[in-house]
Amino acid sequence: MIALEFKLKGKAQQYRVIDEMIRTAQFVRNKALRYWIDNQGVKLVDLYKQCALMAKEFEWAGKLNSMARQASAERAIFAIQRFFVNCQAKKPGKKGYPQFKKHTRSVEYKTSGWKLSTNKRGITFTDGFAAGTFKLIGSRDLHFYSPNEIKRVRVIRRADGYYAQLCINVERIEESIPTGKAIGIDVGLNHFYTDSSGETVPNPRSLRKSEKALKRLQKRVSRKKKGSSNRKKAINKLGRKHLKVSRQRKDFAIKTALCAVKSSDFLAYEDLQVRNMVKNHKLAKSISDAAWYQFAQWLQYLGKVYGKTVIAVAPQYTSQDCSACGNTVKKTLSTRTHICSCGAVLDRDHNAARNILAKGLRLAAITLNTVGHTEINAWGQNDLYSLVVTSTSKSTD
Structure with a gap:
C-alpha cells in the first residue's frame, strides 16, 4: 500500500463544503464513540448500523457518503482497540x-x-455534499494505477490548503545494488547520527533555527483580539510556519534514511x-526536534522496499561498554570521548555505533540459527556478516 498526495485546487465555496464534510465525519466518529461508551462490548458491525x-x-x-461514514466509525473502533x-x-x-x-x-x-x-488530473466528490471537481496539483502520475487499485481517498485540511491522499493497493519494490557493507547507527543531539565507520551526519535543528520567527508570530497572535479576522490570519501564518518546520524535519528524515539504506546491506x-x-x-525540545522515531520508521520502511536487513537493538550499555574489549567504562552525558584501559580511544558516539552493529549482527545470527557464531568482534565482523547475508538470500529465494 502506497499513499500519493496531491494539493486540491478549487474555489472558496468548494473549500467551505469540504469543511462541512470534515465536521460531519467528526460528528459520526464522536456519535459512534458515544454509542460504544453507552453499550460496552459493541463491535464494528454494530457501529456500521x-x-x-x-x-x-x-x-x-446523510449527505456524507455511506462508506465515508463507515470510515469515521472505524476511526472510533481503532481508538478503542488501541x-x-x-x-x-x-x-x-x-x-x-478514547476521547x-x-x-x-x-x-x-x-x-x-x-x-x-x-486525464486523472482532477477528482470529483459525488456524495450529497456535491463539493464538485478539484484539480490535483502534484508531480506523481496516476496513469500507472487503475481506479480499482485506489482503496481510500483521504481529504486533509492544513494551514496552507487542502490535500487529497490516495491510498493505492500496490507493493513498492525498488531494485538496489549490493554493497557488502554493514553499519551500526547511533543517533544523538550533537550529530544527528554517527555510524560504525565513524561517519557523521550533522543535526539540522529545524525547530531551533525557526524558533525566533515562531516566537514573533506567536506574539502577533497574542496581541490580536479573540474572535477577530486579524487573529485568524495571524493563527494561519503561525500554522504555516509550524507546517514548514515539520516538513523540513520529515524531508531530512526521509533523505537521510534513504542514503543509509542505499549505501549498506x-x-x-x-x-x-x-x-x-x-x-x-531540559532535552525534550532538542529530542523532539531531532525526530529519531520518524527516522527509525523510515529506516524500517525503506529497508523493506529495497530488500535490505534493518534491525533494531536494545540501547542499554551501548555507550558504556568498550567496543574493542567489552569492558564497561562509566561515563556521564558530558563525557564525549571513550577511553578504555585496553588502549581504545574513540568518540563516544562512534564507540556506541560499533556496539550497536555488534548487537545487530549477533541478533541476526541468532535469528538465522547460527548460534555457534555469536561471538563477535566489532572491529572485524566481515565473516559473520557474509554468513548472515548468504543465509538471508537463501531464505528469500
Whole structure:
C-alpha cells in the first residue's frame, strides 16, 4: 500500500463544503464513540448500523457518503482497540482512553463517493455534499494505477490548503545494488547520527533555527483580539510556519534514511523509547526536534522496499561498554570521548555505533540459527556478516 498526495485546487465555496464534510465525519466518529461508551462490548458491525441510523436521523449527516461514514466509525473502533491493547500490554502511564474529537482535519472515503477525471488530473466528490471537481496539483502520475487499485481517498485540511491522499493497493519494490557493507547507527543531539565507520551526519535543528520567527508570530497572535479576522490570519501564518518546520524535519528524515539504506546491506540502530526520553524537560525540545522515531520508521520502511536487513537493538550499555574489549567504562552525558584501559580511544558516539552493529549482527545470527557464531568482534565482523547475508538470500529465494 502506497499513499500519493496531491494539493486540491478549487474555489472558496468548494473549500467551505469540504469543511462541512470534515465536521460531519467528526460528528459520526464522536456519535459512534458515544454509542460504544453507552453499550460496552459493541463491535464494528454494530457501529456500521448506527451510521445508517444517523443518516436517517440527521439529514445533513446523510449527505456524507455511506462508506465515508463507515470510515469515521472505524476511526472510533481503532481508538478503542488501541486502548485495550495498551491495557493488555500493561503500558505504563495513561492507556489512551478514547476521547471525543474537537478539531478533526480530515475526512476519508473508501471506494465510492469520488471519481477521477479522464486525464486523472482532477477528482470529483459525488456524495450529497456535491463539493464538485478539484484539480490535483502534484508531480506523481496516476496513469500507472487503475481506479480499482485506489482503496481510500483521504481529504486533509492544513494551514496552507487542502490535500487529497490516495491510498493505492500496490507493493513498492525498488531494485538496489549490493554493497557488502554493514553499519551500526547511533543517533544523538550533537550529530544527528554517527555510524560504525565513524561517519557523521550533522543535526539540522529545524525547530531551533525557526524558533525566533515562531516566537514573533506567536506574539502577533497574542496581541490580536479573540474572535477577530486579524487573529485568524495571524493563527494561519503561525500554522504555516509550524507546517514548514515539520516538513523540513520529515524531508531530512526521509533523505537521510534513504542514503543509509542505499549505501549498506545491513543496518542496526537503537530502539529508543523516545516517549520516555522527552520526559527530561531540559532535552525534550532538542529530542523532539531531532525526530529519531520518524527516522527509525523510515529506516524500517525503506529497508523493506529495497530488500535490505534493518534491525533494531536494545540501547542499554551501548555507550558504556568498550567496543574493542567489552569492558564497561562509566561515563556521564558530558563525557564525549571513550577511553578504555585496553588502549581504545574513540568518540563516544562512534564507540556506541560499533556496539550497536555488534548487537545487530549477533541478533541476526541468532535469528538465522547460527548460534555457534555469536561471538563477535566489532572491529572485524566481515565473516559473520557474509554468513548472515548468504543465509538471508537463501531464505528469500
